[in-house]
Amino acid sequence: MAKKSIEKEVETNVETSKNEALKTEVLKGEVVKRPQTKKEIMKAKLDSQPKVRIIIPKEPKEAEGAFETVQLNGYTLQIKKGVYVEVPQQIADIIMSSNNQINEAFEKAARKLSDLERPEFNNSN
Secondary structure (H helix, E strand, C coil), X not given: CHHHHHHHHHHHHHHHHHHHHHHHHHHHXXXXXXXXXXXXXXXXHHHHCCEEEEECCCCCCCCCCCEEXXXXXXXEEEEECCXXXXXXXXXXXHHHHHHXXXXXXXXXXXXXXXXXXXXXXXXXX
């Protein structure tokens, strides 16, 4: 009888070990969230910002449906030209800064040209 009770105790210990192993596997199988990419972080940051309504003028020679592309840390936004769109504040700031740089370059170039060299004053054509 002692042998049967020892076998029963061993079987009980084996079953307990299996249950413990199953519990351990469940704990090991937890979903580990991977780190976010720069692109995902930037998208989340832009999504949380207030939206600003802007329009990017379309150049006369540009085709209908032309886009302006803005990239930040791998996140790309294409903004249609010639129509009002809502964009995150940071994107609006970048576009405004870019347009200011272009305007300053045109002004600087216009100051360097004499009146005779400037196309709008040249009537010899």
